[in-house]
Amino acid sequence: MTVEQISVFVENRQGKLVEVLETLSANNIDLRALCIADTADFGILRLIVNKPEEAVRVLQQAECATSVTQVLAVSLDDTPGSLARVLRILADAAISVEYLYAFVAHGKDKAYVILRVEDNEKAAAVLTKKGISFADSKDIYTM
Amino acid sequence: MRQYFQPEIECAAPEEIIKLQSERLVDTVRRVYDTVPYYRKKMDEKGVTPDDIKSREDLHKLPFLTKDDLREAYPYGLLAAPLADCVRIHSTSGTTGKRVVAFYTQHDIDLWDDCCARALVAAGATTEDVVHVAYGYGLFTGGMGINGGAHRVGCLTLPMSSGNTERQIQFMCDLGSTILCCTPSYAEYLAETIEEMGLRDEIKLKAGIFGAEAWSEEMRGRLQEKLGIQAYDIYGLTEIIGPGVSFECSEQAGMHVNEDHFIPEIINPETGEVLPDGEKGELVFTCISKDAFPLLRYRTRDICVLTRGECGCGRTLVKMAKPMGRSDDMLIIRGVNVFPSQIETVLIGCGFSGNYQIVVDRVHHTDTLEVLVELNPEMFTDTVKQIEARERDLREKLKNMLGISAKVTLKAPKSIARSEGKAVRIIDKRKI
Numbered sequence: 373m374t375v376e377q378i379s380v381f382v383e384n385r386q387g388k389l390v391e392v393l394e395t396l397s398a399n400n401i402d403l404r405a406l407c408i409a410d411t412a413d414f415g416i417l418r419l420i421v422n423k424p425e426e427a428v429r430v431l432q433q434a435e436c437a438t439s440v441t442q443v444l445a446v447s448l449d450d451t452p453g454s455l456a457r458v459l460r461i462l463a464d465a466a467i468s469v470e471y472l473y474a475f476v477a478h479g480k481d482k483a484y485v486i487l488r489v490e491d492n493e494k495a496a497a498v499l500t501k502k503g504i505s506f507a508d509s510k511d512i513y514t515m
Numbered sequence: 516m517r518q519y520f521q522p523e524i525e526c527a528a529p530e531e532i533i534k535l536q537s538e539r540l541v542d543t544v545r546r547v548y549d550t551v552p553y554y555r556k557k558m559d560e561k562g563v564t565p566d567d568i569k570s571r572e573d574l575h576k577l578p579f580l581t582k583d584d585l586r587e588a589y590p591y592g593l594l595a596a597p598l599a600d601c602v603r604i605h606s607t608s609g610t611t612g613k614r615v616v617a618f619y620t621q622h623d624i625d626l627w628d629d630c631c632a633r634a635l636v637a638a639g640a641t642t643e644d645v646v647h648v649a650y651g652y653g654l655f656t657g658g659m660g661i662n663g664g665a666h667r668v669g670c671l672t673l674p675m676s677s678g679n680t681e682r683q684i685q686f687m688c689d690l691g692s693t694i695l696c697c698t699p700s701y702a703e704y705l706a707e708t709i710e711e712m713g714l715r716d717e718i719k720l721k722a723g724i725f726g727a728e729a730w731s732e733e734m735r736g737r738l739q740e741k742l743g744i745q746a747y748d749i750y751g752l753t754e755i756i757g758p759g760v761s762f763e764c765s766e767q768a769g770m771h772v773n774e775d776h777f778i779p780e781i782i783n784p785e786t787g788e789v790l791p792d793g794e795k796g797e798l799v800f801t802c803i804s805k806d807a808f809p810l811l812r813y814r815t816r817d818i819c820v821l822t823r824g825e826c827g828c829g830r831t832l833v834k835m836a837k838p839m840g841r842s843d844d845m846l847i848i849r850g851v852n853v854f855p856s857q858i859e860t861v862l863i864g865c866g867f868s869g870n871y872q873i874v875v876d877r878v879h880h881t882d883t884l885e886v887l888v889e890l891n892p893e894m895f896t897d898t899v900k901q902i903e904a905r906e907r908d909l910r911e912k913l914k915n916m917l918g919i920s921a922k923v924t925l926k927a928p929k930s931i932a933r934s935e936g937k938a939v940r941i942i943d944k945r946k947i
Contacts, residue, residue: 377897379895379896379897381890381895381902381925381927381928382927383925383926383927383930388927409898409899411899411903413924413925414902414925416897416898416899416902418897435927435928435929436927436928437890437892437895437927437928438892438895439895439896439897441896441897470898471898488897488898
């Protein structure tokens with residue numbers, strides 16, 4: 373239902389983002405999905421990776437500010453209207469979405485949406501009741 | 516446990532100290548007038564002769580000395596003892612301009628050792644202690660000054676000097692250092708590294724004596740907590756002697772000035788007028804017992820306050836507050852006086868690291884103030900709004916403290932260079 377998302381503080385300067393990604397690649401960590409929230413001075417890089425614990429360890433060793441958040445990983449058919457349906461359910465239940473990002477898996481006709489909400493359990497309960505399914509962390513990490 | 520190193524001085528009746536100061540002042544003024552042409556010329560210009568100085572009451576009649584005098588007289592112009600009697604020199608770190616050299620005879624070194632020994636004993640040092648000196652050794656007075664004091668007390672002294680942090684920590688663990696002496700910024704760096712290495716339980720420190728740069732009460736709190744110590748301030752400057760001009764006692768509320776050797780005054784930095792105890796102004800010192808480099812009425816540029824009255828520790832020596840800034844560190848931004856220590860207080864109060872930089876610039880004829888501060892890893896979360904709320908809170912508190920607004924730029928943890936000596940906190944890019 374939830375997966376571990378790693379967030380990394382990245383100063384808004386040339387070469388900073390690549391340093392983080394090179395740290396991961398040097399440790400053979402594979403990215404599953406990512407998104408960046410940016411402000412004028414800094415960005416927050418959010419990552420889903422195949423080996424979250426190891427990623428956190430190597431990032432902290434490299435003195436990056438990191439935090440780990442449990443986020444919902446919704447599994448959808450890759451067809452028009454699937455995501456809209458999910459968001460409608462949440463909106464009707466008065467659950468706000470902090471942010472989301474999506475990715476598709478190779479050859480599975482599936483799309484995955486990473487959802488960050490205030491209360492994972494509440495959102496999951498509402499969605500499950502309406503027949504929405506979730507990817508479990510193992511699916512995502514080993515994808 | 517021994518409470519004082521020299522109780523006959525540290526706890527003397529104030530009138531005894533004044534009597535001693537008067538005798539020593541009269542002798543010193545006479546001697547420098549007779550032997551040092553530079554002093555003679557300055558006194559003649561002001562129309563003062565040694566006969567005018569009959570007691571400490573007459574101190575205000577003497578001309579001031581400033582760093583400019585030291586530069587002008589460089590290197591031997593203020594030397595008041597035969598060079599053959601001198602055994603050492605020290606030199607300022609040169610952070611504020613050209614180097615200044617100070618000379619010491621063996622007598623000067625001995626009295627300096629006493630001053631540092633008083634500071635160490637006030638911090639609880641006994642012959643059982645292992646004093647870990649991580650101030651730089653060399654021209655800088657920090658290392659050798661404290662080293663001398665620790666020998667005088669009879670402590671086992673580790674002359675670590677600065678740098679090589681892992682070795683510092685290894686010695687600290689292996690040899691059981693109990694008193695750490697270094698700059699407060701380096702102490703913080705050591706504390707962080709000890710924490711990272713998971714060695715907090717391996718260290719046996721009980722006290723720290725931190726000086727040579729400005730630090731705040733908030734920083735004291737953090738150092739005490741992180742290292743499990745009592746943290747004491749120590750004050751000094753090379754021109755006067757080095758560390759140990761004044762030192763903190765168990766009360767941790769102001770530093771006792773070693774008044775038997777150095778007479779402090781507070782003056783209005785604009786007019787030079789002497790201000791009464793309790794008023795804020797520039798600190799001025801007169802050396803009354805040194806042979807080689809007995810500066811008279813030397814303007815330190817440190818802004819602070821003197822307070823008299825018996826201290827809870829039993830010492831009667833006058834106390835000086837932690838300097839609130841330096842008159843030459845003081846930034847005038849859009850006409851407002853800003854001291855880096857004020858900014859530090861706000862940063863630490865908001866939970867940020869004490870590692871910061873202040874960048875002042877002038878854009879379209881208006882001064883700009885930017886505060887770069889490292890994000891504390893614990894503050895970091897996955898959402899922008901929480902970090903922006905921190906930033907906003909900091910901006911508001913800075914504005915309340917300073918009276919002008921500052922741009923806040925968050926930096927990654929440990930991205931601002933840490934120094935093992937004096938931290939470079941201020942970058943003034945204005946070309947005025």
